[in-house]
Amino acid sequence: MPIRKSSDIPSSEITDEKLYLHRREFIQTALGAAAGLLVGGATIQAASTPVAPTLPKLDGVRKGAFGTSEQQTPYEDITTYNNFYEFGTDKSDPSHNAGTLRPKPWTVKVDGEVNKPADYGLEDLIKPFALEERVYRLRCVEGWSMVIPWVGFPLGDLLKRFEPTSKAKFVEFTTLFDLAQMPGQRSGVLRWPYVEGLRLDEAMHPLAILAVGLYGRVLPNQDGAPLRLVVPWKYGFKSIKSIVRIRLVEKEPLTAWNRESPSEYGFYSNVNPEVDHPRWSQATERRLGEFFKRKTLKFNGYGDQVAGLYAGMDLRKNF
Numbered sequence: 001m002p003i004r005k006s007s008d009i010p011s012s013e014i015t016d017e018k019l020y021l022h023r024r025e026f027i028q029t030a031l032g033a034a035a036g037l038l039v040g041g042a043t044i045q046a047a048s049t050p051v052a053p054t055l056p057k058l059d060g061v062r063k064g065a066f067g068t069s070e071q072q073t074p075y076e077d078i079t080t081y082n083n084f085y086e087f088g089t090d091k092s093d094p095s096h097n098a099g100t101l102r103p104k105p106w107t108v109k110v111d112g113e114v115n116k117p118a119d120y121g122l123e124d125l126i127k128p129f130a131l132e133e134r135v136y137r138l139r140c141v142e143g144w145s146m147v148i149p150w151v152g153f154p155l156g157d158l159l160k161r162f163e164p165t166s167k168a169k170f171v172e173f174t175t176l177f178d179l180a181q182m183p184g185q186r187s188g189v190l191r192w193p194y195v196e197g198l199r200l201d202e203a204m205h206p207l208a209i210l211a212v213g214l215y216g217r218v219l220p221n222q223d224g225a226p227l228r229l230v231v232p233w234k235y236g237f238k239s240i241k242s243i244v245r246i247r248l249v250e251k252e253p254l255t256a257w258n259r260e261s262p263s264e265y266g267f268y269s270n271v272n273p274e275v276d277h278p279r280w281s282q283a284t285e286r287r288l289g290e291f292f293k294r295k296t297l298k299f300n301g302y303g304d305q306v307a308g309l310y311a312g313m314d315l316r317k318n319f
């Protein structure tokens with residue numbers, strides 16, 4: 001079978017998540033062009049991040065459950081073909097620009113409907129948990145997919161420690177907002193900071209993890225260092241990166257993409273080949289490194305485990 005490198009896929013075959021005719025972005029771009037792109041352009045060119053796996057190895061990582069045995073996407077692709085709009089909207093931008101992010105020291109605020117709200121240093125936050133390797137498929141709404149050996153621990157185990165109150169029905173996650181560390185936040189492509197959310201039972205599902213690494217090493221900045229969500233049965237944009245706040249709430253959170261374009265990005269965003277995005281069919285996907293497209297699986301192939309969460313729900317309405 002012919003093998004084509006992901007970098008050889010012509011960009012015409014892959015459409016971006018961003019909205020081309022977005023008014024604020026258009027204005028921003030026009031202003032940027034007029035100003036010679038001095039601010040954003042200069043900052044964005046300055047930093048770079050190494051691609052070779054030189055980051056520290058994580059100790060004591062054990063094989064976790066639920067993994068797929070499908071071929072794993074090479075480290076190079078996972079770390080150079082990214083969506084992380086805080087560092088630019090091209091797939092190569094995050095690996096070039098995310099060197100400005102300082103993932104250490106890192107604090108995560110836990111608040112809202114919990115008995116034990118606190119600000120946790122990252123080390124203290126993750127210390128109680130045994131790190132596992134979880135090999136998951138990641139399916140982006142744009143039509144590409146990867147297989148990533150994450151290192152992390154179940155999100156539910158963490159949430160239990162905060163003791164959610166009986167009012168807690170959803171979890172809201174927020175990415176860092178810092179124009180110096182995340183120069184792409186000068187662009188109006190999204191309203192910052194990036195926010196995502198899950199219903200509490202989704203968040204408690206054993207498949208949902210918080211990742212601190214991949215391929216046995218600390219997470220590269222472009223993949224969401226030092227802490228990101230991974231929800232493998234949902235489109236990639238639910239898997240929010242570089243989390244600074246976890247808030248338990250009563251009402252469904254207003255998430256970044258849903259707020260930007262509610263007809264395109266629903267709150268649930270379960271991978272579903274039967275429900276197309278207004279601009280892209282979701283029936284097939286291109287696995288990075290492969291030439292032929294493959295059929296997209298409902299719930300990204302995790303239906304046996306998660307379909308029960310949505311019993312009785314109309315997944316066309318709750319897309």
Ligand SMILES: Nc1nc2c(c(=O)[nH]1)N[C@H]1C(S)=C(S)[C@@H](COP(=O)(O)O)O[C@H]1N2
Nearest residue numbers: 082083084085140175194236237239240241
């Ligand atoms: N904060 C933040 N998280 C984010 C994004 C982003 O732009 N900002 N992009 C999302 C999208 S659209 C996808 S497909 C995945 C991509 O993860 P990866 O770059 O590690 O493959 O991250 C998600 N998490």
Ligand SMILES: [Mo]
Nearest residue numbers: 140141236237
């Ligand atoms: Mo995505």
